[in-house]
Amino acid sequence: MQSFSRMLRTPSIFNRVGSSIYNTTSTRSVVFVRGQRVQGLIRDPSEILSSDGISYGYGENNSNILVLKNYLESLNLSKKLEFDNDLLLQILTHKSFAHGLKPYNSQLSFIGEQTLQLIATKYVLNQSNNELTAIGSIGHRLLWSDKLLAYFAQDKGIDSVFFCKKALPGGKIDKLYKPKGIYSTITSSIIGAITCKYGKSIAEEFITTELIPTFNK
Protein backbone atom coordinates (compact mmCIF):
# COMPACT_ATOMS: atom_id res chain seq x y z
CA MET A 1 0.00 0.00 0.00
CA GLN A 2 3.04 2.25 0.32
CA SER A 3 3.42 2.44 -3.44
CA PHE A 4 -0.33 3.06 -3.80
CA SER A 5 -0.19 6.09 -1.51
CA ARG A 6 2.81 7.35 -3.48
CA MET A 7 0.77 6.96 -6.61
CA LEU A 8 -2.01 9.10 -5.16
CA ARG A 9 0.46 11.91 -4.61
CA THR A 10 1.55 11.79 -8.26
CA PRO A 11 0.80 15.19 -9.86
CA SER A 12 -1.70 15.23 -12.69
CA ILE A 13 -0.65 15.29 -16.30
CA PHE A 14 -1.71 18.93 -16.50
CA ASN A 15 1.22 19.93 -14.31
CA ARG A 16 3.60 18.14 -16.59
CA VAL A 17 2.01 19.70 -19.64
CA GLY A 18 2.34 23.22 -18.36
CA SER A 19 5.79 22.62 -16.89
CA SER A 20 7.44 25.36 -18.88
CA ILE A 21 4.95 27.88 -17.55
CA TYR A 22 4.61 26.71 -13.95
CA ASN A 23 8.05 25.15 -13.69
CA THR A 24 7.08 21.99 -11.76
CA THR A 25 8.73 18.59 -12.13
CA SER A 26 7.47 15.20 -11.02
CA THR A 27 8.48 11.58 -10.78
CA ARG A 28 6.11 8.64 -10.97
CA SER A 29 6.25 5.05 -9.80
CA VAL A 30 3.61 2.55 -10.85
CA VAL A 31 2.61 -0.78 -9.32
CA PHE A 32 0.62 -3.20 -11.42
CA VAL A 33 -2.02 -5.53 -10.02
CA ARG A 34 -2.62 -9.05 -11.29
CA GLY A 35 -5.67 -11.23 -10.65
CA GLN A 36 -8.68 -9.68 -8.96
CA ARG A 37 -9.34 -5.99 -9.59
CA VAL A 38 -8.49 -3.48 -6.85
CA GLN A 39 -10.19 -0.14 -7.16
CA GLY A 40 -7.73 2.64 -7.94
CA LEU A 41 -4.84 0.38 -8.88
CA ILE A 42 -3.56 -0.18 -12.38
CA ARG A 43 -3.86 -3.66 -13.84
CA ASP A 44 -0.99 -5.48 -15.47
CA PRO A 45 -1.04 -4.61 -19.22
CA SER A 46 -0.42 -8.26 -20.14
CA GLU A 47 -3.75 -9.12 -18.48
CA ILE A 48 -5.63 -6.27 -20.12
CA LEU A 49 -4.20 -7.09 -23.52
CA SER A 50 -5.78 -10.52 -23.76
CA SER A 51 -9.23 -11.76 -24.64
CA ASP A 52 -10.57 -15.24 -23.84
CA GLY A 53 -7.04 -16.18 -22.78
CA ILE A 54 -5.48 -15.19 -26.14
CA SER A 55 -2.82 -12.48 -26.02
CA TYR A 56 -3.22 -9.50 -28.32
CA GLY A 57 -1.06 -9.51 -31.43
CA TYR A 58 -0.54 -11.59 -34.55
CA GLY A 59 0.16 -14.63 -32.37
CA GLU A 60 2.70 -17.34 -32.92
CA ASN A 61 3.17 -17.81 -36.68
CA ASN A 62 0.36 -15.27 -37.23
CA SER A 63 -2.09 -17.77 -35.74
CA ASN A 64 -4.49 -15.05 -34.54
CA ILE A 65 -5.11 -13.62 -37.99
CA LEU A 66 -4.47 -16.70 -40.07
CA VAL A 67 -8.10 -17.87 -40.30
CA LEU A 68 -9.32 -14.48 -41.52
CA LYS A 69 -6.37 -14.09 -43.88
CA ASN A 70 -6.91 -17.53 -45.44
CA TYR A 71 -10.64 -16.91 -45.77
CA LEU A 72 -10.20 -13.57 -47.55
CA GLU A 73 -7.52 -14.95 -49.86
CA SER A 74 -9.69 -17.92 -50.76
CA LEU A 75 -12.52 -15.72 -52.04
CA ASN A 76 -13.12 -15.88 -55.75
CA LEU A 77 -13.81 -12.24 -56.55
CA SER A 78 -12.69 -10.22 -59.57
CA LYS A 79 -9.75 -8.97 -57.47
CA LYS A 80 -7.74 -11.06 -55.07
CA LEU A 81 -8.10 -9.67 -51.57
CA GLU A 82 -4.83 -9.10 -49.77
CA PHE A 83 -4.68 -7.09 -46.57
CA ASP A 84 -1.83 -6.05 -44.29
CA ASN A 85 -1.53 -7.96 -41.04
CA ASP A 86 -2.14 -4.69 -39.17
CA LEU A 87 -5.46 -4.15 -40.92
CA LEU A 88 -6.50 -7.76 -40.31
CA LEU A 89 -5.73 -7.34 -36.61
CA GLN A 90 -7.70 -4.09 -36.59
CA ILE A 91 -10.70 -5.91 -38.09
CA LEU A 92 -10.48 -8.43 -35.24
CA THR A 93 -10.31 -5.82 -32.47
CA HIS A 94 -13.43 -4.25 -30.99
CA LYS A 95 -13.58 -0.80 -29.44
CA SER A 96 -14.22 -2.34 -26.02
CA PHE A 97 -10.86 -4.14 -25.98
CA ALA A 98 -8.25 -2.65 -23.62
CA HIS A 99 -10.06 0.70 -23.39
CA GLY A 100 -9.44 1.41 -27.08
CA LEU A 101 -5.65 1.43 -26.60
CA LYS A 102 -5.08 -0.67 -29.71
CA PRO A 103 -6.32 0.10 -33.25
CA TYR A 104 -9.98 -0.97 -33.38
CA ASN A 105 -12.62 -1.55 -35.99
CA SER A 106 -15.30 1.08 -35.35
CA GLN A 107 -14.54 3.24 -38.42
CA LEU A 108 -14.28 0.17 -40.66
CA SER A 109 -17.49 -1.18 -39.22
CA PHE A 110 -19.28 2.14 -39.79
CA ILE A 111 -18.39 2.44 -43.49
CA GLY A 112 -19.05 -1.30 -43.85
CA GLU A 113 -22.56 -0.91 -42.48
CA GLN A 114 -23.32 1.99 -44.80
CA THR A 115 -22.09 -0.01 -47.78
CA LEU A 116 -23.99 -3.11 -46.74
CA GLN A 117 -27.25 -1.17 -46.28
CA LEU A 118 -27.02 0.39 -49.73
CA ILE A 119 -25.99 -2.81 -51.50
CA ALA A 120 -28.62 -4.84 -49.64
CA THR A 121 -31.29 -2.33 -50.67
CA LYS A 122 -30.05 -2.52 -54.25
CA TYR A 123 -30.15 -6.31 -54.05
CA VAL A 124 -33.75 -6.31 -52.81
CA LEU A 125 -34.71 -3.95 -55.62
CA ASN A 126 -33.04 -6.13 -58.26
CA GLN A 127 -34.57 -9.30 -56.86
CA SER A 128 -38.07 -7.85 -57.03
CA ASN A 129 -37.64 -6.55 -60.60
CA ASN A 130 -37.20 -2.90 -59.64
CA GLU A 131 -40.46 -2.97 -57.62
CA LEU A 132 -40.35 -1.29 -54.23
CA THR A 133 -42.66 -3.87 -52.60
CA ALA A 134 -40.11 -5.39 -50.21
CA ILE A 135 -38.25 -2.19 -49.29
CA GLY A 136 -38.61 -1.44 -45.58
CA SER A 137 -39.97 -4.93 -44.79
CA ILE A 138 -38.56 -7.12 -42.03
CA GLY A 139 -36.77 -9.28 -44.62
CA HIS A 140 -35.02 -6.21 -46.04
CA ARG A 141 -33.96 -4.99 -42.62
CA LEU A 142 -32.74 -8.46 -41.67
CA LEU A 143 -29.96 -8.24 -44.27
CA TRP A 144 -27.89 -5.94 -42.06
CA SER A 145 -29.08 -7.18 -38.69
CA ASP A 146 -26.55 -8.02 -35.98
CA LYS A 147 -27.95 -11.54 -35.80
CA LEU A 148 -27.16 -12.46 -39.41
CA LEU A 149 -23.84 -10.62 -39.49
CA ALA A 150 -22.69 -12.46 -36.35
CA TYR A 151 -23.99 -15.71 -37.86
CA PHE A 152 -21.91 -15.13 -41.00
CA ALA A 153 -18.72 -14.67 -38.94
CA GLN A 154 -19.52 -17.84 -37.02
CA ASP A 155 -20.34 -19.80 -40.18
CA LYS A 156 -17.00 -18.94 -41.76
CA GLY A 157 -15.13 -19.60 -38.51
CA ILE A 158 -13.55 -16.14 -38.50
CA ASP A 159 -14.83 -15.30 -35.04
CA SER A 160 -12.60 -17.87 -33.32
CA VAL A 161 -10.19 -15.08 -32.36
CA PHE A 162 -11.75 -11.72 -31.62
CA PHE A 163 -10.33 -9.17 -29.21
CA CYS A 164 -13.15 -7.61 -27.22
CA LYS A 165 -14.32 -7.15 -23.67
CA LYS A 166 -17.35 -9.19 -22.72
CA ALA A 167 -19.42 -7.86 -19.88
CA LEU A 168 -19.35 -10.95 -17.69
CA PRO A 169 -19.46 -10.61 -13.92
CA GLY A 170 -16.09 -10.72 -12.17
CA GLY A 171 -14.22 -10.69 -15.48
CA LYS A 172 -15.09 -14.35 -16.14
CA ILE A 173 -14.02 -15.98 -19.40
CA ASP A 174 -16.62 -17.73 -21.52
CA LYS A 175 -15.57 -18.54 -25.06
CA LEU A 176 -19.09 -19.58 -26.04
CA TYR A 177 -20.63 -16.25 -25.03
CA LYS A 178 -20.57 -14.14 -28.18
CA PRO A 179 -22.72 -11.01 -27.97
CA LYS A 180 -24.20 -10.39 -31.43
CA GLY A 181 -23.88 -6.61 -31.25
CA ILE A 182 -20.12 -6.93 -30.83
CA TYR A 183 -19.40 -9.97 -33.00
CA SER A 184 -21.41 -8.56 -35.91
CA THR A 185 -18.72 -5.88 -36.28
CA ILE A 186 -16.32 -8.55 -37.64
CA THR A 187 -18.45 -8.96 -40.77
CA SER A 188 -19.23 -5.26 -41.16
CA SER A 189 -15.53 -4.43 -40.71
CA ILE A 190 -14.56 -6.90 -43.43
CA ILE A 191 -16.99 -5.13 -45.77
CA GLY A 192 -15.59 -1.78 -44.60
CA ALA A 193 -12.01 -2.91 -45.18
CA ILE A 194 -12.87 -4.12 -48.69
CA THR A 195 -14.62 -0.79 -49.41
CA CYS A 196 -11.69 1.21 -48.09
CA LYS A 197 -9.04 -0.72 -49.98
CA TYR A 198 -10.69 -2.02 -53.14
CA GLY A 199 -13.73 0.23 -53.57
CA LYS A 200 -17.48 -0.11 -53.65
CA SER A 201 -17.73 -2.43 -56.65
CA ILE A 202 -15.62 -5.20 -55.04
CA ALA A 203 -17.52 -4.77 -51.77
CA GLU A 204 -20.76 -5.16 -53.73
CA GLU A 205 -19.42 -8.33 -55.30
CA PHE A 206 -18.50 -9.69 -51.87
CA ILE A 207 -21.93 -8.92 -50.45
CA THR A 208 -23.95 -10.36 -53.34
CA THR A 209 -21.85 -13.47 -53.98
CA GLU A 210 -20.64 -14.34 -50.51
CA LEU A 211 -22.63 -12.70 -47.74
CA ILE A 212 -26.27 -12.84 -48.84
CA PRO A 213 -26.09 -16.45 -50.18
CA THR A 214 -24.87 -17.46 -46.70
CA PHE A 215 -27.92 -15.78 -45.17
CA ASN A 216 -30.16 -17.70 -47.56
CA LYS A 217 -28.87 -20.97 -46.14
Add this chain to the structure above:
Amino acid sequence: MLASNRSSIHIAKRFISISPAISKINTINNNLNNNSVNHKFKFSYENAKNKQINQNNLSLPENKLDFLNYNNNSSSSSISLLSNDEAKLIPSIVALHARLNLPKNYPFNTLVKSLTCPTNEFSNLSSNNQQLSILGSHILSFYISEYLMTNYPRLPISILKSAIDSYIGDFSLYDLAKNNWGIEEDLTSKLDKYLSNEPEIFKFGKLRYIRKVTNPEINVTKYSNDQNSNTFELSKAEAYANSVRSIIAGLYIHSNNNDLIIKNFINNHILSRQIDIESLFQFKESGKLLSKILKSNNLQPPVVKLISETGRLSSTPVYVVGCFSGENLLSTAEGCSLREARIKSFNKALKAWYLYKPLDTKLPSDEGFNGMFVDQGEKFY
Protein backbone atom coordinates in the same frame (compact mmCIF):
# COMPACT_ATOMS: atom_id res chain seq x y z
CA MET B 1 -25.25 28.90 -48.49
CA LEU B 2 -23.70 28.54 -45.09
CA ALA B 3 -25.83 26.01 -43.28
CA SER B 4 -24.40 26.96 -39.92
CA ASN B 5 -25.51 30.59 -40.37
CA ARG B 6 -29.16 29.75 -40.85
CA SER B 7 -31.30 30.14 -37.82
CA SER B 8 -33.58 27.29 -38.91
CA ILE B 9 -30.80 24.68 -38.87
CA HIS B 10 -29.59 23.58 -35.47
CA ILE B 11 -26.38 21.58 -35.45
CA ALA B 12 -25.85 19.92 -32.11
CA LYS B 13 -22.31 19.98 -30.77
CA ARG B 14 -20.83 16.64 -29.80
CA PHE B 15 -18.69 16.36 -26.73
CA ILE B 16 -15.32 14.71 -27.07
CA SER B 17 -14.25 13.61 -23.65
CA ILE B 18 -11.70 11.17 -22.38
CA SER B 19 -13.06 11.05 -18.88
CA PRO B 20 -16.01 8.71 -18.38
CA ALA B 21 -17.08 10.73 -15.31
CA ILE B 22 -17.46 13.93 -17.30
CA SER B 23 -19.48 12.41 -20.10
CA LYS B 24 -21.90 10.90 -17.57
CA ILE B 25 -22.41 14.20 -15.78
CA ASN B 26 -22.89 15.91 -19.10
CA THR B 27 -25.47 13.39 -20.25
CA ILE B 28 -27.39 13.67 -16.99
CA ASN B 29 -27.42 17.47 -17.23
CA ASN B 30 -28.57 17.32 -20.81
CA ASN B 31 -31.35 14.95 -19.92
CA LEU B 32 -32.49 17.19 -17.11
CA ASN B 33 -32.32 20.37 -19.15
CA ASN B 34 -33.49 19.68 -22.67
CA ASN B 35 -33.57 15.92 -23.27
CA SER B 36 -31.20 16.49 -26.19
CA VAL B 37 -28.59 13.74 -25.93
CA ASN B 38 -28.74 10.36 -24.29
CA HIS B 39 -27.46 6.91 -25.11
CA LYS B 40 -30.62 6.08 -27.07
CA PHE B 41 -30.37 9.19 -29.23
CA LYS B 42 -30.70 8.57 -32.95
CA PHE B 43 -30.15 11.10 -35.68
CA SER B 44 -33.03 11.89 -38.02
CA TYR B 45 -31.23 10.35 -41.01
CA GLU B 46 -30.85 7.10 -39.04
CA ASN B 47 -34.54 7.10 -38.18
CA ALA B 48 -35.43 7.65 -41.84
CA LYS B 49 -33.31 4.66 -42.88
CA ASN B 50 -34.62 2.29 -40.26
CA LYS B 51 -38.30 3.06 -40.68
CA GLN B 52 -40.41 -0.07 -40.85
CA ILE B 53 -43.36 -0.20 -43.22
CA ASN B 54 -46.77 -1.49 -42.31
CA GLN B 55 -46.76 -5.06 -43.63
CA ASN B 56 -50.51 -5.65 -43.29
CA ASN B 57 -51.07 -4.99 -46.98
CA LEU B 58 -48.24 -7.28 -48.07
CA SER B 59 -48.41 -11.01 -48.63
CA LEU B 60 -45.11 -12.37 -47.43
CA PRO B 61 -43.44 -15.57 -48.63
CA GLU B 62 -42.40 -18.23 -46.14
CA ASN B 63 -38.74 -17.38 -46.65
CA LYS B 64 -38.51 -13.70 -45.75
CA LEU B 65 -35.43 -13.31 -47.95
CA ASP B 66 -37.31 -14.45 -51.08
CA PHE B 67 -37.92 -10.89 -52.27
CA LEU B 68 -39.36 -11.87 -55.64
CA ASN B 69 -42.50 -13.22 -53.99
CA TYR B 70 -43.44 -10.17 -51.95
CA ASN B 71 -46.83 -9.00 -53.18
CA ASN B 72 -48.88 -5.93 -52.48
CA ASN B 73 -52.46 -7.17 -51.92
CA SER B 74 -54.32 -3.90 -52.08
CA SER B 75 -52.72 -2.35 -55.17
CA SER B 76 -55.77 -2.95 -57.31
CA SER B 77 -58.34 -1.71 -54.83
CA SER B 78 -56.46 1.40 -53.75
CA ILE B 79 -56.71 4.88 -55.17
CA SER B 80 -54.00 5.11 -57.80
CA LEU B 81 -52.02 8.24 -58.40
CA LEU B 82 -52.00 10.13 -61.68
CA SER B 83 -50.69 8.81 -64.96
CA ASN B 84 -47.60 10.46 -66.46
CA ASP B 85 -49.71 12.38 -69.01
CA GLU B 86 -52.00 13.72 -66.31
CA ALA B 87 -49.01 14.72 -64.17
CA LYS B 88 -47.60 16.70 -67.10
CA LEU B 89 -50.56 19.05 -66.84
CA ILE B 90 -49.63 20.24 -63.35
CA PRO B 91 -47.59 23.46 -63.62
CA SER B 92 -45.74 23.05 -60.31
CA ILE B 93 -44.63 19.51 -61.19
CA VAL B 94 -43.34 20.56 -64.62
CA ALA B 95 -41.55 23.52 -63.03
CA LEU B 96 -39.93 21.32 -60.37
CA HIS B 97 -38.81 18.81 -63.02
CA ALA B 98 -37.14 21.59 -64.99
CA ARG B 99 -35.70 23.31 -61.92
CA LEU B 100 -33.96 20.15 -60.74
CA ASN B 101 -32.72 19.45 -64.29
CA LEU B 102 -33.97 15.89 -64.06
CA PRO B 103 -33.37 13.56 -67.02
CA LYS B 104 -36.10 13.31 -69.66
CA ASN B 105 -36.86 9.71 -68.76
CA TYR B 106 -37.73 10.71 -65.18
CA PRO B 107 -41.54 10.40 -65.18
CA PHE B 108 -43.61 13.31 -63.90
CA ASN B 109 -45.84 10.98 -61.91
CA THR B 110 -42.83 9.81 -59.87
CA LEU B 111 -42.47 13.43 -58.76
CA VAL B 112 -46.16 13.40 -57.82
CA LYS B 113 -45.61 10.23 -55.81
CA SER B 114 -42.54 11.75 -54.13
CA LEU B 115 -44.66 14.64 -52.90
CA THR B 116 -47.37 12.35 -51.53
CA CYS B 117 -46.76 11.30 -47.95
CA PRO B 118 -48.91 8.53 -46.47
CA THR B 119 -52.41 9.72 -45.56
CA ASN B 120 -55.71 7.99 -44.95
CA GLU B 121 -56.56 8.52 -48.61
CA PHE B 122 -53.18 7.25 -49.85
CA SER B 123 -52.35 4.68 -47.22
CA ASN B 124 -51.34 2.05 -49.74
CA LEU B 125 -47.58 1.66 -50.14
CA SER B 126 -47.74 1.87 -53.94
CA SER B 127 -49.36 5.30 -53.88
CA ASN B 128 -47.22 7.14 -51.31
CA ASN B 129 -43.56 7.95 -50.90
CA GLN B 130 -42.84 5.82 -47.82
CA GLN B 131 -40.72 3.17 -49.55
CA LEU B 132 -39.12 5.65 -51.93
CA SER B 133 -37.92 7.71 -48.97
CA ILE B 134 -36.37 4.64 -47.30
CA LEU B 135 -34.49 3.82 -50.51
CA GLY B 136 -33.43 7.46 -50.88
CA SER B 137 -32.13 7.69 -47.33
CA HIS B 138 -29.92 4.61 -47.85
CA ILE B 139 -28.49 6.12 -51.05
CA LEU B 140 -27.84 9.49 -49.41
CA SER B 141 -26.38 7.95 -46.29
CA PHE B 142 -23.80 5.93 -48.21
CA TYR B 143 -22.62 8.70 -50.52
CA ILE B 144 -22.34 11.29 -47.75
CA SER B 145 -20.57 8.81 -45.44
CA GLU B 146 -17.99 7.86 -48.04
CA TYR B 147 -17.38 11.53 -48.86
CA LEU B 148 -16.81 12.46 -45.21
CA MET B 149 -14.77 9.38 -44.34
CA THR B 150 -12.50 9.85 -47.33
CA ASN B 151 -12.01 13.57 -46.81
CA TYR B 152 -11.88 13.57 -43.00
CA PRO B 153 -10.72 10.06 -42.10
CA ARG B 154 -9.96 10.87 -38.46
CA LEU B 155 -13.38 12.22 -37.49
CA PRO B 156 -14.70 10.52 -34.33
CA ILE B 157 -17.89 8.56 -34.99
CA SER B 158 -20.08 10.96 -32.97
CA ILE B 159 -18.84 13.96 -34.99
CA LEU B 160 -19.11 11.98 -38.21
CA LYS B 161 -22.76 11.20 -37.50
CA SER B 162 -23.46 14.82 -36.62
CA ALA B 163 -21.83 15.93 -39.86
CA ILE B 164 -23.88 13.41 -41.87
CA ASP B 165 -27.01 14.62 -40.12
CA SER B 166 -26.18 18.22 -40.92
CA TYR B 167 -25.98 17.27 -44.60
CA ILE B 168 -28.97 14.92 -44.85
CA GLY B 169 -30.90 15.28 -41.61
CA ASP B 170 -34.54 16.33 -41.65
CA PHE B 171 -33.89 20.04 -41.06
CA SER B 172 -31.19 20.33 -43.74
CA LEU B 173 -33.30 18.57 -46.37
CA TYR B 174 -36.32 20.64 -45.32
CA ASP B 175 -34.30 23.78 -45.97
CA LEU B 176 -33.16 22.42 -49.34
CA ALA B 177 -36.66 21.42 -50.43
CA LYS B 178 -38.42 24.58 -49.28
CA ASN B 179 -35.89 27.32 -49.91
CA ASN B 180 -33.85 25.95 -52.83
CA TRP B 181 -36.17 23.64 -54.72
CA GLY B 182 -39.28 25.70 -53.99
CA ILE B 183 -41.54 22.80 -53.02
CA GLU B 184 -44.82 24.10 -51.61
CA GLU B 185 -46.95 22.35 -49.06
CA ASP B 186 -50.68 21.94 -49.40
CA LEU B 187 -52.22 23.81 -46.48
CA THR B 188 -55.69 24.35 -47.90
CA SER B 189 -58.71 22.46 -46.67
CA LYS B 190 -61.06 20.51 -48.88
CA LEU B 191 -63.66 23.24 -48.46
CA ASP B 192 -61.20 25.91 -49.66
CA LYS B 193 -60.40 23.83 -52.73
CA TYR B 194 -64.08 23.40 -53.51
CA LEU B 195 -64.82 27.10 -53.13
CA SER B 196 -61.86 28.18 -55.27
CA ASN B 197 -62.86 25.88 -58.17
CA GLU B 198 -59.32 24.55 -58.32
CA PRO B 199 -58.90 21.63 -60.76
CA GLU B 200 -58.72 18.31 -58.89
CA ILE B 201 -55.27 17.38 -60.22
CA PHE B 202 -53.66 20.59 -58.99
CA LYS B 203 -53.70 19.25 -55.43
CA PHE B 204 -51.05 16.72 -56.51
CA GLY B 205 -48.48 19.40 -57.32
CA LYS B 206 -47.84 20.25 -53.69
CA LEU B 207 -46.41 18.36 -50.74
CA ARG B 208 -49.30 16.66 -48.97
CA TYR B 209 -49.03 15.17 -45.50
CA ILE B 210 -50.90 14.95 -42.21
CA ARG B 211 -49.31 17.51 -40.01
CA LYS B 212 -48.24 16.49 -36.55
CA VAL B 213 -49.73 18.82 -33.98
CA THR B 214 -47.59 18.72 -30.89
CA ASN B 215 -48.70 21.96 -29.24
CA PRO B 216 -52.34 22.77 -29.95
CA GLU B 217 -53.37 26.38 -29.41
CA ILE B 218 -54.50 27.42 -25.94
CA ASN B 219 -58.10 26.38 -25.19
CA VAL B 220 -58.14 24.16 -28.29
CA THR B 221 -58.51 20.41 -27.81
CA LYS B 222 -57.03 18.16 -30.44
CA TYR B 223 -59.84 16.02 -31.81
CA SER B 224 -59.56 12.94 -33.98
CA ASN B 225 -62.32 10.42 -34.61
CA ASP B 226 -60.00 8.06 -36.39
CA GLN B 227 -57.48 6.34 -34.15
CA ASN B 228 -55.34 5.22 -37.10
CA SER B 229 -54.86 8.76 -38.36
CA ASN B 230 -52.07 9.34 -35.86
CA THR B 231 -49.86 6.76 -37.57
CA PHE B 232 -49.54 8.99 -40.63
CA GLU B 233 -48.69 12.19 -38.80
CA LEU B 234 -45.43 13.79 -39.81
CA SER B 235 -43.60 16.91 -38.75
CA LYS B 236 -43.13 19.56 -41.39
CA ALA B 237 -39.36 18.95 -41.62
CA GLU B 238 -39.81 15.19 -41.88
CA ALA B 239 -42.37 15.50 -44.68
CA TYR B 240 -40.18 17.85 -46.71
CA ALA B 241 -37.08 15.70 -46.08
CA ASN B 242 -38.93 12.56 -47.17
CA SER B 243 -39.91 14.25 -50.43
CA VAL B 244 -36.22 15.02 -51.17
CA ARG B 245 -35.22 11.45 -50.32
CA SER B 246 -37.99 10.13 -52.57
CA ILE B 247 -37.00 12.32 -55.53
CA ILE B 248 -33.41 11.01 -55.24
CA ALA B 249 -34.68 7.42 -55.03
CA GLY B 250 -36.80 8.03 -58.14
CA LEU B 251 -33.71 9.29 -59.95
CA TYR B 252 -31.86 6.14 -58.90
CA ILE B 253 -34.59 3.84 -60.22
CA HIS B 254 -35.16 5.69 -63.51
CA SER B 255 -31.44 6.05 -64.27
CA ASN B 256 -31.13 2.24 -64.21
CA ASN B 257 -29.03 2.33 -61.04
CA ASN B 258 -26.46 4.61 -62.67
CA ASP B 259 -24.11 5.67 -59.87
CA LEU B 260 -22.65 8.56 -61.84
CA ILE B 261 -25.98 10.36 -62.30
CA ILE B 262 -26.83 9.94 -58.62
CA LYS B 263 -23.42 11.12 -57.48
CA ASN B 264 -23.58 14.21 -59.69
CA PHE B 265 -27.04 15.04 -58.38
CA ILE B 266 -25.93 14.62 -54.75
CA ASN B 267 -22.79 16.67 -55.38
CA ASN B 268 -24.76 19.48 -56.98
CA HIS B 269 -27.57 19.69 -54.47
CA ILE B 270 -26.32 18.34 -51.15
CA LEU B 271 -22.54 18.22 -50.91
CA SER B 272 -22.33 21.70 -52.41
CA ARG B 273 -23.82 23.04 -49.17
CA GLN B 274 -21.08 24.12 -46.81
CA ILE B 275 -21.05 22.56 -43.35
CA ASP B 276 -18.66 23.91 -40.74
CA ILE B 277 -17.42 20.64 -39.28
CA GLU B 278 -14.95 22.41 -37.01
CA SER B 279 -17.81 23.99 -35.08
CA LEU B 280 -19.15 20.53 -34.17
CA PHE B 281 -16.22 19.86 -31.83
CA GLN B 282 -16.36 20.74 -28.18
CA PHE B 283 -13.57 19.33 -26.05
CA LYS B 284 -13.51 18.57 -22.37
CA GLU B 285 -10.07 18.14 -20.80
CA SER B 286 -8.34 18.79 -24.10
CA GLY B 287 -4.85 18.61 -22.58
CA LYS B 288 -5.37 15.04 -21.42
CA LEU B 289 -6.78 13.99 -24.77
CA LEU B 290 -3.89 15.56 -26.67
CA SER B 291 -1.37 13.86 -24.37
CA LYS B 292 -3.11 10.54 -25.00
CA ILE B 293 -3.07 10.96 -28.78
CA LEU B 294 0.60 11.96 -28.83
CA LYS B 295 1.55 9.08 -26.54
CA SER B 296 -0.27 6.53 -28.68
CA ASN B 297 1.59 7.81 -31.73
CA ASN B 298 4.98 7.60 -29.98
CA LEU B 299 5.38 11.38 -29.89
CA GLN B 300 6.61 13.51 -27.01
CA PRO B 301 4.02 14.95 -24.58
CA PRO B 302 2.70 18.45 -25.30
CA VAL B 303 4.58 21.41 -23.88
CA VAL B 304 3.13 24.91 -24.01
CA LYS B 305 5.62 27.74 -24.43
CA LEU B 306 5.02 31.45 -24.26
CA ILE B 307 5.95 33.01 -27.60
CA SER B 308 5.05 36.64 -26.99
CA GLU B 309 2.97 38.80 -24.70
CA THR B 310 1.80 42.37 -24.38
CA GLY B 311 0.21 44.40 -21.61
CA ARG B 312 0.71 41.93 -18.77
CA LEU B 313 -0.02 44.66 -16.20
CA SER B 314 -2.90 46.19 -18.18
CA SER B 315 -6.57 45.25 -18.01
CA THR B 316 -6.39 43.59 -21.45
CA PRO B 317 -3.22 41.54 -21.71
CA VAL B 318 -2.62 39.29 -24.73
CA TYR B 319 -0.50 36.16 -24.57
CA VAL B 320 0.57 34.17 -27.60
CA VAL B 321 1.60 30.60 -26.84
CA GLY B 322 2.73 27.66 -28.91
CA CYS B 323 1.96 24.01 -28.21
CA PHE B 324 5.00 21.86 -28.96
CA SER B 325 5.64 18.15 -29.08
CA GLY B 326 9.41 17.95 -28.84
CA GLU B 327 10.61 20.36 -31.50
CA ASN B 328 7.42 20.20 -33.54
CA LEU B 329 5.03 23.13 -33.27
CA LEU B 330 1.50 21.69 -33.15
CA SER B 331 -0.47 24.93 -32.87
CA THR B 332 -0.35 28.55 -31.73
CA ALA B 333 -3.09 30.40 -29.90
CA GLU B 334 -3.67 33.69 -28.15
CA GLY B 335 -5.68 34.53 -25.08
CA CYS B 336 -6.29 37.08 -22.36
CA SER B 337 -4.69 34.81 -19.78
CA LEU B 338 -2.03 32.13 -19.88
CA ARG B 339 -4.65 29.51 -19.02
CA GLU B 340 -6.99 30.58 -21.83
CA ALA B 341 -4.16 30.66 -24.35
CA ARG B 342 -2.95 27.23 -23.23
CA ILE B 343 -6.38 25.58 -23.54
CA LYS B 344 -6.98 27.23 -26.91
CA SER B 345 -3.66 25.88 -28.16
CA PHE B 346 -4.66 22.36 -27.07
CA ASN B 347 -8.02 22.70 -28.83
CA LYS B 348 -6.40 23.92 -32.04
CA ALA B 349 -3.88 21.08 -31.97
CA LEU B 350 -6.71 18.55 -31.48
CA LYS B 351 -8.75 20.04 -34.32
CA ALA B 352 -5.67 19.93 -36.57
CA TRP B 353 -5.40 16.23 -35.75
CA TYR B 354 -9.06 15.31 -36.16
CA LEU B 355 -9.66 17.42 -39.28
CA TYR B 356 -6.72 15.95 -41.16
CA LYS B 357 -7.59 15.97 -44.87
CA PRO B 358 -5.66 13.87 -47.39
CA LEU B 359 -4.93 15.53 -50.74
CA ASP B 360 -6.30 14.33 -54.09
CA THR B 361 -8.66 11.81 -52.62
CA LYS B 362 -10.81 9.43 -54.62
CA LEU B 363 -14.03 8.03 -53.25
CA PRO B 364 -14.61 4.25 -52.99
CA SER B 365 -17.36 4.56 -55.62
CA ASP B 366 -15.05 6.40 -58.07
CA GLU B 367 -13.35 4.66 -60.95
CA GLY B 368 -9.63 4.17 -60.44
CA PHE B 369 -9.96 4.20 -56.65
CA ASN B 370 -6.85 2.75 -55.04
CA GLY B 371 -7.40 2.73 -51.32
CA MET B 372 -7.96 5.32 -48.63
CA PHE B 373 -6.59 6.20 -45.22
CA VAL B 374 -8.08 4.05 -42.46
CA ASP B 375 -8.09 5.55 -39.00
CA GLN B 376 -7.18 3.39 -36.02
CA GLY B 377 -10.04 4.72 -33.91
CA GLU B 378 -10.53 7.64 -31.61
CA LYS B 379 -8.60 7.61 -28.34
CA PHE B 380 -10.39 7.79 -25.03
CA TYR B 381 -9.62 7.38 -21.34
